[in-house]
Amino acid sequence: MTERVLLRHVGVPGQEDIETYLRHGGYEALRRALRELSPEDVVEMVDRSQLRGRGGAGFPTGRKWKFVPKDAPVKYLVVNGDEGEPGTFKDRTLLEGDPHLLLEGMILTCYAMGIRKAFIYLRREFYQAYRKLERAIAQAYEHGFLGERILGTDFSCDIVLHPGAGAYIAGEETALLESLEGKRAMPRLKPPYFPAVMGLYNQPTVLNNVETMCCIPWIVKHGPEWWLAQGPPQLYSVSGHVNRPGVIEAPLGTTARELIERAGGVRGGRRVKAFYPGGTSSRPLRAEHLDVPLNHESLAKLGSMLGSGAVIIMDETTDMVQVIARVCEFYREESCGKCTPCREGTRWVTQILDRILHGRGRMEDLDLLESIARNMTGTCFCPLGESVPPSLRAGLEDFRDEFVAYIRGARTPVEMPVRIREGILAPGG
Numbered sequence: 001m002t003e004r005v006l007l008r009h010v011g012v013p014g015q016e017d018i019e020t021y022l023r024h025g026g027y028e029a030l031r032r033a034l035r036e037l038s039p040e041d042v043v044e045m046v047d048r049s050q051l052r053g054r055g056g057a058g059f060p061t062g063r064k065w066k067f068v069p070k071d072a073p074v075k076y077l078v079v080n081g082d083e084g085e086p087g088t089f090k091d092r093t094l095l096e097g098d099p100h101l102l103l104e105g106m107i108l109t110c111y112a113m114g115i116r117k118a119f120i121y122l123r124r125e126f127y128q129a130y131r132k133l134e135r136a137i138a139q140a141y142e143h144g145f146l147g148e149r150i151l152g153t154d155f156s157c158d159i160v161l162h163p164g165a166g167a168y169i170a171g172e173e174t175a176l177l178e179s180l181e182g183k184r185a186m187p188r189l190k191p192p193y194f195p196a197v198m199g200l201y202n203q204p205t206v207l208n209n210v211e212t213m214c215c216i217p218w219i220v221k222h223g224p225e226w227w228l229a230q231g232p233p234q235l236y237s238v239s240g241h242v243n244r245p246g247v248i249e250a251p252l253g254t255t256a257r258e259l260i261e262r263a264g265g266v267r268g269g270r271r272v273k274a275f276y277p278g279g280t281s282s283r284p285l286r287a288e289h290l291d292v293p294l295n296h297e298s299l300a301k302l303g304s305m306l307g308s309g310a311v312i313i314m315d316e317t318t319d320m321v322q323v324i325a326r327v328c329e330f331y332r333e334e335s336c337g338k339c340t341p342c343r344e345g346t347r348w349v350t351q352i353l354d355r356i357l358h359g360r361g362r363m364e365d366l367d368l369l370e371s372i373a374r375n376m377t378g379t380c381f382c383p384l385g386e387s388v389p390p391s392l393r394a395g396l397e398d399f400r401d402e403f404v405a406y407i408r409g410a411r412t413p414v415e416m417p418v419r420i421r422e423g424i425l426a427p428g429g
């Protein structure tokens with residue numbers, strides 16, 4: 001087992017208190033940066049570390065930072081703490097277990113990017129994290145790590161904590177900015193609204209997720225080479241049919257089989273049937289892929305992705321038709337309704353899946369599902385709608401026999417978990 005880095009102090013009693021954080025070497029990276037490194041040095045260190053965003057898209061962090069115009073008079077940092085994808089709970093672990101690590105990462109980022117004001121957009125349901133962050137921010141001000149002339153330098157920075165809008169779409173980066181500006185959380189068109197150039201209040205904005213920010217102090221403190229030598233560290237939220245679900249820190253590229261072992265094995269000693277390697281927006285994979293390294297490149301080759309690192313394990317008793325129906329229902333309920341492919345597509349697929357599960361499906365429904373998946377791919381306004389086709393495709397290609405069994409009556413119709421609104425029919429329904 002590798003040494004813990006990101007989770008090293010999570011679970012240490014009192015870690016959310018600044019005195020404990022300082023005893024464990026907290027804010028040393030910030031002191032070092034302000035004493036020895038120029039802002040450009042910090043950007044270069046992050047770039048050389050090959051750190052990729054941990055929020056889902058996996059975009060290289062250093063490159064993202066370099067898109068931000070250097071000479072812009074006003075810039076912002078916004079941290080996306082609106083973790084809401086099914087199966088994802090790693091950011092919450094960091095927020096509650098080591099809030100000063102996030103703050104230190106944010107202050108370092110502000111220093112590197114010449115930013116004066118930063119925001120944490122926090123999922124509204126994270127009450128504990130909110131309380132802890134509120135206290136941690138106050139402590140950081142008291143100790144001179146935030147506010148005017150930080151540690152006696154010319155660098156000043158403020159952090160604002162903002163509760164989210166209680167909607168999954170608010171975690172989409174441009175919808176988050178809308179929400180932060182006090183508007184309804186709906187995505188903006190990209191381009192031209194790439195946050196790096198035109199973000200919060202139309203100013204250049206660095207937008208990163210909680211885990212990404214928590215990597216920065218480690219990279220600055222020990223250097224990018226050390227960081228790369230660690231694997232680099234990555235958090236996986238492991239859930240589903242394992243004996244000990246939880247957040248596991250392991251090097252990028254660890255296999256699902258290794259994660260299952262660390263999570264105490266599959267419940268009841270059963271075999272794995274399938275797993276989502278990167279949350280429900282990734283394509284679920286079959287058991288034969290348990291030894292594939294969980295990294296961006298290997299998963300892309302299989303048409304899947306690492307996403308937010310949420311590994312959801314499903315054992316051999318799992319009904320994949322029900323799983324996919326449930327996932328599609330989630331996206332239907334969370335669709336903001338702005339664009340037709342997502343608004344209508346999510347509704348149609350859940351209704352077709354409903355009739356299949358109720359024993360009223362027809363073989364043509366499989367072609368219909370495939371056609372809707374095709375029409376939703378690349379046509380949705382934001383990634384939420386694009387999260388539906390991967391599950392559908394996997395269902396139709398890898399688990400087709402289960403769909404056919406329902407249609408042929410070989411499977412007992414089930415109470416559909418999807419709540420269909422009455423009176424609206426799917427195409428051909």
Ligand code: SF4
Nearest residue numbers: 337338339342382385
């Ligand atoms: S894809 Fe869905 S969530 Fe995204 S803008 Fe379109 S309707 Fe809204």
